[in-house]
Amino acid sequence: MADPRFFRRSGPIALGEIARFVGGALSQPGSADFMIRDIAALEYAVEGDITVLSDRRYLSVLGDNAASAVITTEALGRFIPSDRRMVFSNQPRLAFARLGHLFYREPVAEHPGIAASAHIAACATIGAAAQIDPGVVIGAGVVIGSGCQIGANTVIGPGVVLGDQCRVGANTTIGHALIGNRAEIGSGASIGGPGFGFEPHETGLVRMLQVGRVIIEDDVDIGANTAIDRGATGDTVIGAGSKLDNLVQIGHNVRMGKFCIVCGQAGIAGSTVLGDGVIIGGGSSVSDHLTIGSGAKIAGKSGVMRDIEPGGVVAGYPAVPIGDWRRQTAGLIRMFSRRSSKS
Amino acid sequence: MADPRFFRRSGPIALGEIARFVGGALSQPGSADFMIRDIAALEYAVEGDITVLSDRRYLSVLGDNAASAVITTEALGRFIPSDRRMVFSNQPRLAFARLGHLFYREPVAEHPGIAASAHIAACATIGAAAQIDPGVVIGAGVVIGSGCQIGANTVIGPGVVLGDQCRVGANTTIGHALIGNRAEIGSGASIGGPGFGFEPHETGLVRMLQVGRVIIEDDVDIGANTAIDRGATGDTVIGAGSKLDNLVQIGHNVRMGKFCIVCGQAGIAGSTVLGDGVIIGGGSSVSDHLTIGSGAKIAGKSGVMRDIEPGGVVAGYPAVPIGDWRRQTAGLIRMFSRRSSKS
Amino acid sequence: MADPRFFRRSGPIALGEIARFVGGALSQPGSADFMIRDIAALEYAVEGDITVLSDRRYLSVLGDNAASAVITTEALGRFIPSDRRMVFSNQPRLAFARLGHLFYREPVAEHPGIAASAHIAACATIGAAAQIDPGVVIGAGVVIGSGCQIGANTVIGPGVVLGDQCRVGANTTIGHALIGNRAEIGSGASIGGPGFGFEPHETGLVRMLQVGRVIIEDDVDIGANTAIDRGATGDTVIGAGSKLDNLVQIGHNVRMGKFCIVCGQAGIAGSTVLGDGVIIGGGSSVSDHLTIGSGAKIAGKSGVMRDIEPGGVVAGYPAVPIGDWRRQTAGLIRMFSRRSSKS
Secondary structure (H helix, E strand, O other), X not given: OOOOOOOOXXXXXXXXXXXXXXXXXXXOHHHHHOEEOEEOOOOOOOOOEEEEOOOHHHHHHHHHOOOOEEEEOHHHHOOOOOOOOEEEOOOHHHHHHHHHHHHOOOOOOOXXXXXXXXXXOOOOEEOOOXXXXXXXXXXXOOEEOOOOEEOOOOEEOOOOEEOOOOEXXXXXXXXXXXXXXXXXXXXXXXXXXXXXXXXXXXXXXXXXXXXXXXXXXXXXXXXXXXXXXXXXXXXXXXXXXXXXXXXXXXXXXXXXXXXXXXXXXOEEOOOOEEOOOOEEOOOOEEOOOOEEOOOOEEOOOOEEOOOEOOOOEEEEOOEEEHHHHHHHHHHHHHHHOOOOOOO | OOOOXXXXXXXXXXXHHHHHHHOOEEOOHHHOOOEEOEEOOOOOOOOOEEEEXXXXXXXXXXXXXXOOEEEEOHHHHOOOOOOXXXXXXXXXXXXXXXXXXXXXXXXXXXXXXXXXXXXXXXXXXXXXXXXXXXXXXXXXOOEEOOOOEEOOOXXXXXXXXXXXOOEEOOOOEEOXXXXXXXXXXXXXXXXXXXXOOEEEEOOEEEEOOOOOEXXXXXXXXXXXXXXXXXXXXXXXXXXXXXXXXXXXXXXXXXXXXXXXXXXXXXXXXXXXXXXXXXXXXXXXXXXXXXXXXXXXXXXXXXXXXXXXXOOOEEEEOOEEEXXXXXXXXXXXXXXXXXXXXXX | OOOOOOOOOOOOEEHHHHHHHHOOEEOOHHHHHOEEOEEOOOOOOOOOEEEEOOOHHHHHHHHHOOOOEEEEOHHHHOOOOOOOOEEEOOOHHHHHHHHHHHHOOOOOOOOOEEOOOOEEOOOOEEOOOOEEOOOOEEOOOOEEOOOOEXXXXXEEOOOOEEOOOOEEXXXXXXXXXXXXXXXXXXXXXXXXXXXXXXXXXXXXXXXXXXXXXXXXOOOOEEOOOXXXXXXXXXXXXXXXXXXXXXXXXXXXXXXXXXXXXEOOOOXXXXXXXXXXXXXXXXXXXXOOOOEEOOOOEEOOOOEEOOOEOOOOEEEEOOEEEHHHHHHHHHXXXXXXXXXXXXX
């Protein structure tokens, strides 16, 4: 179970209610009143817990554990002894994710109010039931929506707008940004700094005009210590529902579509445009001024130097279609390894 | 135009004054009194704006927009209808960059004074007209030059010296550092931490002596969330006019020359020495104890494991001369791709 | 010598005491009373200093400098004029590292007490002689051990436990974490954020349950601006004595053994398990759900996509045994370089 010092559990919750919540069916109709105490991943689940099985490879792990119920597909359920309580779902991992939020509700602004040590400019607007933690600094003209939580010592520069129900971590810096509803911004993130572009002059490097903004649409998550530069002219845009992991770098004037996923330490250089649903693996770098089509997938650690067509899947440095990359890497091992069978 | 919530524009400015400022010539002598309201990149410019055309490929973009004037070269001007107002410059991008600072002046310390919630050690020295924002913590013996701005909640450790007209972002940490004039340090940067070197002992790993400093010369820019370690013995040095992007890592005792450019998420390991004017692409890693000659260029995502001669241009992992790298990558595609013509 | 604005030196210390402290032997028994004023690396040492020579390649550097004593091995000592004072040690670098801490003692909490501007929740517990710097925010139920220093503007979330003698930098954020004794956590680090895992839903991406913790065992160092996510279910674990450099990313449920070394900008994706003594070079990426055996070494900039056996040494992207990688890279240069002899 989750450490009660850090997390507060709801429940217990009846298995029937769980099935209804996730739109699933009970394997044992008589189990609807069985009370489930907690939710846990397969390797951690104990008696009283509901867990999830989404892949046949983990059947043996399920066999060894005492979870009181399991969310799985009807097809996988055929391999599970019928005396175990099951909730059948076509998307068991999604059902499990949604159920997590039922057992562990995290209200955004649990302790509404403005800490005495917060420094709020006179002309800033703080929405109803927002929580402004100690040491927060909020500049002139800022608008914070209702029900937001602004973590301790976070600094929000003049003119920034946040929608409703945003959660901003501690020690975060936000400037020159318009942010939608339900944003989650990790601790230590830096949003709205000047873009990185210079022209050589006899006296040194002159920074190009950097008078754009960062536009973050609804339901975006931004990880810890991630940096997003504002546009030069025009805006840097993170599309609705996109998710950025920790230590990600987003250059000026990047325009990212909806529901993109950018894993840890990936970077996207200036003015590159991404469609919807693009997935970028951890540690990848995407060059500037490229067009990455909707649904494209970039394997971890890739170095992308060309446009990618919608739905394209690439890997490598320079990134090539993933089939080509697999042949390249397998070919190199064949050509040069003494013990390729052992590697 | 730039969002007035975030940026304040000067002007309008007469085209003749603009030409004088950038050392350029008007295509239409009679246009000297024409008033320019704003400045914008080519794809964003509207009537009343001045924009820039530095590359023939974008002539069609210019054709489609209503910018009231354009900075360009005399050679490119021949392709532009003569009824458009032009300012001829040999370096139009530089002229545009400089002009940006004329339209959008950003005074470093716009609101001089020390915020009541700042915590300044008794024996620190704060220069004239400096702006110390709320929550800033300044240690014993610190010297802050005149006209500096120290962003909210930034922490400056004992003994640090900043020159004049430095701008430090919010939530930044600086220790063990001597910093010149006109430094711009992004939010969330960490400057002066101990270097990463350990010796194994029977009881664990013992950290090597880390009693050096960080020396940042004049006119250096450091991006958001970048980390620069202090020297072990001796100093880590960032040469005058060098520019570091976001999330860059600089190891202990790195010595960087003047006017270097280090793009986002690049890293330079301990004791590597860079000459002047080195350019390092985003996401590159440079090993420790190397010598990178002046004017060397390192392509994005490279892994540099050997010295580079002055003027050398490398790419790849391990980095090789860029011509070799191009032949390698093209060769691999030829050898192993089924659809190399499509990749 | 170290800049007295930043570092305070003990001593002078008699050479005999130095030899005893490091368990070494004097080359000149009569030199036991000679007073050593300072310690410095070979290229910086001056008269009055003790330095170190651990590699025959640097003999000429020693020849050129005026250091008053040198720690070296008896074997290397044969190449050094006998009129120089030497301390013989089987592990001169270790002796030098340990001696550094004798000359430059850094008490963790030099100025015990709680700053007036720190915001400590009523039910938090602060150990004896701890130093809580200005602007620190400590949440409900937090336990800070004795002799800790918590740097200015650091934020420690509810329920976090720190052992004794921990040093936490400025602007650091820690949540959902149990931390042992003598941890050193760099400025700007973000510890305990939610893991990065989502399931697609018709309304967007739903975050998976993230109700685990971060467990940091004794004697761990964590660099500046590093990010460590908490477990999803279960814990993210950093084993005793492990050292993480700056800008490192540790995904949820990573379990790292003891005495691992993770260099700058390396990243380890979720649920990967590392044995003891693993060394990961700078800028490397390790995929999720892998097993990296004890003693494995991963070269800088590698992309690890497979398990590594204990003691395995890999390099490349995808990472392969380092001998294979060397043959690959040498082979590519042979095949495709016009001037391989010059690269």
